[in-house]
Amino acid sequence: MHSSFVSAMPRITIALNEKDHRALKLLSLRDKRRLSELIDEAIKIYLTSTGGYGLSISEANSEPTDRGQRPNG
Template identity: 90%
Template structure:
């Protein structure tokens, strides 16, 4: 049975090349951990190192372009 917290988490699907999938699967077997735990840890490490947790919507959204000007001059 799933906890209410787990069911509320957004889910994503990713595609891995064969080499990466095999390496992750072997690591998960070696460490007796689920594959999803390894991927979750990797994402958290990346977000921490790249400053992702400190971003706000205004920083992540590109500046709007002026669509009112004609490119013909």
């Protein structure tokens, strides 16, 4: 049952610089948690603190930005 739930989740690939990757890997070893758990937790904290969970399509910026950066102005 668990594996079917995991396979239904969208997957992404991210690129990390060496310093961030090493720090996350060391934290995962220290805390005996999977790297994906740490990243998932960090994303949830960010979405909660920025109000991301409350956004809707109509509130999204209509102008696309490069690589998630905010537009100037």
